[in-house]
Amino acid sequence: TKGTWEKLSQVAVLGDKYDSPECQPHPKCLKGTRVDLLKFIYGLLDKQEKSQIIWLHGTAGVRKSAMAFTVAERMKGLKMTEETKIKTRLVGMFFFSCKHTKCSTTGHLFVTLAYQLASNFPSIKNDVNKAIHKTPAVLDSSESLCNQMMALFHRP
Numbered sequence: 001t002k003g004t005w006e007k008l009s010q011v012a013v014l015g016d017k018y019d020s021p022e023c024q025p026h027p028k029c030l031k032g033t034r035v036d037l038l039k040f041i042y043g044l045l046d047k048q049e050k051s052q053i054i055w056l057h058g059t060a061g062v063r064k065s066a067m068a069f070t071v072a073e074r075m076k077g078l079k080m081t082e083e084t085k086i087k088t089r090l091v092g093m094f095f096f097s098c099k100h101t102k103c104s105t106t107g108h109l110f111v112t113l114a115y116q117l118a119s120n121f122p123s124i125k126n127d128v129n130k131a132i133h134k135t136p137a138v139l140d141s142s143e144s145l146c147n148q149m150m151a152l153f154h155r156p
Helices: 002-011 035-045 064-077 106-120 122-134 145-154
Strands: none
Touching: 002 106, 002 122, 035 064, 106 122, 106 145, 122 145
């Protein structure tokens, strides 16, 4: 329902998506750098028989954001097949950041990804709405990550 979607949009971190003005200008890998790692990640993501989640982690300053934005830019530009009618292969992304309160903890991770997923693929918006209607606690940032993931991604 519309009310459920509005609640989700109030909890999700709207400024944490790839093309958000809050993320501009976003860092990218310089041409010719990180070639092997990018090739490895692209290889994982090109396996279309499986859904892929890439989790970049590391200490501050190792250029995780540059890697993530470089990959996101490529995935945003790729098309799937004509049969699927899907416009982009980028489902969503979340950047942890100490600059923004909602991005500094895991509490908004899955609701933000669910919001981006449903925004990019309207055919599943109803499933996300049903999941939230059935388990409204998933919108609470203090809800366990396991419960949020199960309610928003596994059950629907």
